[in-house]
Amino acid sequence: MVITNSQPRSRQVLLSQDEDGYFIVEVPSLPGCISQGKTREEALENIKEAIELHLEVLEERGEPIPEDTTEVITV
Template identity: 40%
Template sequence: MTFKYELIIYWSEEDQSFIVEVPELSGCAADGETYQAAVANAEVVIQEWIEIAQELGRPIPTPKGRLLFA
């Protein structure tokens, strides 16, 4: 499944890994040793976030694309 949520990706010196945040999905984030691994992990976490929201009957935000603050 292809997701169209904005991803904010940055290097964390403290964690020695790339961090991916998905601002439109509250609390949704992932990490990885490489940029590619971090994005792949984010795709898994986004899918899990959506599945759990559906199970709990919570609304799933429609992707808005680029956000103003990013």
Template identity: 45%
Template sequence: MKREYTVIIERDEDGYYVADVPELHGCHTQATSLDELMSRVREAIELCREVQKPVRHRKQLIGVQRIAV
């Protein structure tokens, strides 16, 4: 069954793209290009879905905000 996931993408200090999938605890990956990252994050999601059991009270991501103080 297909399902949509939120993927947070950041770039680290070494220039790697880093992806985190908040809906799947511990599901993250990195790559040197965005194309490679998206391929790897799809694979990571599939693997995380295989090993994680559904949890009824899992947190749901509402949004990501930037704030300047």
């Protein structure tokens, strides 16, 4: 499936805090799309920008945009 600009660009993300206190955010459905911030809010704003840029590059290259099939389950 190829996503166009008219479709939602939000993604499930993984948010964790490293040993230095920085928040790390990863996008499982977009390998290599990772960002960070000093605060949770900063990290989330940074990953929004990273997602947009990542998707723009895929579109420019004519590559398919992966669906976000990530499911979060607590066990």
